[in-house]
Amino acid sequence: MVMVVCGEESQKPHVTLLSSPGIGQLSRHHHRRTTDAPPAQLQLLNNNPTLPSDLHVIHLPHVDVACGDHVAIRLVHIVRESLRSLPSVLTSLQSCKPPLKALIVDPFCMEALDIAADHSVPTYLFLTASASFLALTIYFPMLHAEVEGDYGKIGERIFVPGCKPLWVDDLLPDVLMPEVLPLCNRIPLVKGIIVNTWEELEPVSLSAFKNHPFFVNLPTPTVHPIGPLTKNEDAGVESELLTWLDKQPRDSVVYVSFGSGGTLSAEQMTELAHGLEQSAKRFLWVARPPKANDASGSFFEAGSDGALTASYLPDGFLERTQGAGLVTVSWAPQVAVLSHPSVCGFVTHCGWNSVMESVVHGVAMVAWPLYAEQKMNARALVEMGVAVRPEVGEEGLVGRKEVERVVRMVVEGEEGKEIRRRVREVQGSAMEALACGGSSSECLNRLGKEWRAG
Structure with missing residues (x-):
């Protein structure tokens, strides 16, 4: 407390x-x-x-x-x-x-x-x-x-x-x-x-x-x-993640993070990884180790460190996406990331604080709720026109093709352009x-x- x-x-x-x-x-x-x-x-x-x-x-x-x-x-x-x-x-x-x-x-x-x-x-x-x-x-x-x-x-x-x-x-x-x-x-x-x-x-x-x-x-x-x-912006924070973002083109990177406590199953992480790779879009992914049957499994472990291993990612994923993607195990300076000019999309668990940060910085969202009231938030964001929500398959997983679809949507295309326009409109309302x-x-x-x- x-x-x-x-x-x-x-x-x-x-x-x-x-x-x-x-x-x-x-x-x-x-x-x-x-x-x-x-x-x-x-x-x-x-x-x-x-x-x-x-x-x-x-x-x-x-x-x-x-x-x-x-x-x-x-x-x-x-x-x-x-x-x-x-x-x-x-x-x-x-x-x-x-x-x-x-x-x-x-x-x-x-x-x-x-x-x-x-x-x-x-x-x-x-x-x-x-x-x-x-x-x-x-x-x-x-x-x-x-x-x-x-x-x-x-x-x-x-x-x-x-x-x-x-x-x-x-x-x-x-x-x-x-x-x-x-x-x-x-x-x-x-x-x-x-x-x-x-x-x-x-x-x-x-x-x-x-x-x-x-x-x-x-x-x-x-x-x-x-x-x-x-x-406030993470002023003065030095991070290899921000250095990497500095090298990316404007509005080209999708940030993937499920909050300080959100976790995915091993099967879902595999599908997400393949979808990011197949999208051929740049990404920055906070990839916490998977936990079965507990979407809030990291809630009481915020700030914990650990060496990133490929054990819970598809074989060869890190090597194949090197340059186009960057994966970190536990933490990213989220405000600094969302405010970076290279970032144009945010795959988020729809925790309200993350939603507010995304809106304030005018970043379109892929709404991927995990627990608490996040399903309510996700539905509201889609209705506002500031997010797209992936469809969950019969086995309770968001498949790789669906991941590819929604990631591409927030980066390119007319529908993505409208989402980005709408989130900038809401951003203006927030500033007012x-x-x-x-x-x-x-x-x-x-x-x-x-x-x-x-």
Whole structure:
């Protein structure tokens, strides 16, 4: 778990961010102090050149949970055990000057609400996901009650009040429901919800929170869309990957990465490798070792290193693609890669942070969801016209010919040209939202005033 203290200078409101394990949530926004970071995050925080030098990492006792559990269930249990230290931390923070104005938590830290209430600290939810997913999350307890937990009764689609219909196939796996439901029930108890999106990207869902009777009567806490929030460029990062990109023609490279935690099966990696080779397009691939039956298998191993071997890639693949492709085993400076002029496409797992980074840098996407709410994101991206989604074959694999098709599509052809045009249009919308007077900028200003007044 990570706790970040922001605004210790007297002219800024003093707020604290409590984040569950998963380093993707932590980007540079004037952070000051971090606590309770497990080894994987601690390593990345200590070595991250984009974070300010006055960010202090404090070791708290490590929490062990069963490794066999699904990643979301493991997160819930880790947070539950780690929160035992939160009362003393909040007491210490309240003695600071200026006094603590708010505790910001991510969805897996909702059990902190009672502790914050005992300390008279207002709590806000920070969601690094879409407004559409937020709407489903708020509506989920009612949906669960209506079908008595039997989601087979729902049909093909879910009609969240005031929002675009969602597909049942895009729901989280049933195994998560018992753990997720209590977190959803607590959302109306927070003072506000901060979402990494912007008005122009998701006008329907954001309007529903303010205007639809279901959300108004619940009542739904005020929703603050302040996105897109992304990491700053990896300034000063030296990498052989960037050196290689410097040598490639403009708009010629497809970047392939499934996030810090995403993994593929050995069979799927073989098909992906053959498809990249057959596409005859340049590529940069973050190829983590395969894990069977666990799409989130690397979630708790972010930052781990290992020598790249050809054991899980087709025979001769590295030799045949040398020059046209580059493969790395565990990490790439993603923001620097996506902002590089040679990169024109992104094969992504559709994690919301990666989606935001791709949009901000105007890069077309191949939507390849793996876990969590990523299927919802993938469908939305295709509907927006900023991504193409490969078809999954009968054996549950994306075949090599399909990989070749979608990679070629984002690089060349009229359809690819339209996707690239559309993503640049959305990129412009994002920049307008963040600019002075833009919707997200004004929303963040109002939130800051609320904290200062509190």
